[in-house]
Amino acid sequence: MNKAEIDSLVRAFLVETAEPAKANPRVQQVVVRLVQDLFKAIEDLDLSPSEVWRGIEYFAEAGASHELGLLAAGLGLERFLDIRADEAEVRAGLTGGTPRTIEGPLYVAGAPESTGFARLDDGSEEANGEVLFMQGTVYGADGRPLPGARVEVWHANLLGGYSFFDPSQAPFNLRRTIVADSEGRYRLRSMVPMGYGCPPEGTTQRLLDQLGRHGRRPAHIHFFVSAPGHRKLTTQINIDGDEYLWNDFAFASREGLVPALTRVTDPRALREQGVDQPFASIDFDFRLLPEADGAPPAEVVRQRMAA
Known part of the structure; x- marks a missing residue:
């Protein structure tokens, strides 16, 4: 998947499904950009589903142990x-x-x-x-x-x-x-x-x-x-x-x-x-x-x- 296709996919997920009157424009802008960059990193680095979930679990553990600031x-x-x-x-x-x-x-x-x-x-x-x-x-x-x-x-x-x-x-x-x-x-x-x-x-x-x-x-x-x-x-x-x-x-x-x-x-x-x-x-x-x-x-x- 190329970068333009990823951008379109994320917009379909996060923008086109939203009710404009209810969306916070700044939050939407930030989340769309970060998710686009994450998806592109997964594609560029060919991350496996197991690696992605291990990363999610790592951040969950870091949050539970109050180490995200560190x-x-x-x-x-x-x-x-x-x-x-x-x-x-x-x-x-x-x-x-x-x-x-x-x-x-x-x-x-x-x-x-x-x-x-x-x-x-x-x-x-x-x-x-x-x-x-x-x-x-x-x-x-x-x-x-x-x-x-x-x-x-x-x-x-x-x-x-x-x-x-x-x-x-x-x-x-x-x-x-x-x-x-x-x-x-x-x-x-x-x-x-x-x-x-x-x-x-x-x-x-x-x-x-x-x-x-x-x-x-x-x-x-x-x-x-x-x-x-x-x-x-x-x-x-x-x-x-x-x-x-x-x-x-x-x-x-x-x-x-x-x-x-x-x-x-x-x-x-x-x-x-x-x-x-x-x-x-x-x-x-x-x-x-x-x-x-x-x-x-x-x-x-x-x-x-x-x-």
Whole structure:
């Protein structure tokens, strides 16, 4: 069957059978195109019925195990959406902000909120890891600090688990919302996170194995940063020196998102931070872009967990 015949067949299946007054034009447009492309792939690759049904069963299993968000990252879909958003902002004349990168599937709304400073960790891993202090300023489009900007932050524990998804952790461990102070500054205390991999027996890793790819992520910290009149920023920083820093299975590593990590041993600095052991320190400023006509929405509408 040639491509024109496939196009006609799909239209006969999905358009000519529809009642125009009841059809959602956008949904119809998207479904027709995707089904046309799927049928053409089946024809071009000569997929057998067994292979097609195995694919359907795979997606059903991935959905049941809540790994479709992970799969979207591993196949580059989430990064591709970011690339398109970057290009759209450039067309709208928006440049110079902190680079965006993927959100991932593990955000939880409703984290405890504080002004200026927050401690993220509950202290349970302090004996096994390295204390981290991270600080900086949120700047607006005019280069001035943004008092009251919201910095939502979340990351994994030393075993690669996220609270709410990992039942061994307390609720909202390693998750906070920091409201920038009167000078636009934020500061947090946590533990230096570790890199981690996809669940080894999960659907995402099984497919990656078939593709000859690893499923590892470098150590990283996620952020949503927002302020009135500015575009919401979705980003993450990576911990410099990680083995997978530039080999992230989710394609989220970007220039400008790998700040220097300094290890502090000076006794006076330790006292000032209220710790009795050396710690790691990261300085990182966020720069938000202004809202602008013609730019696509910066807020991505998707299902997210809320406590």
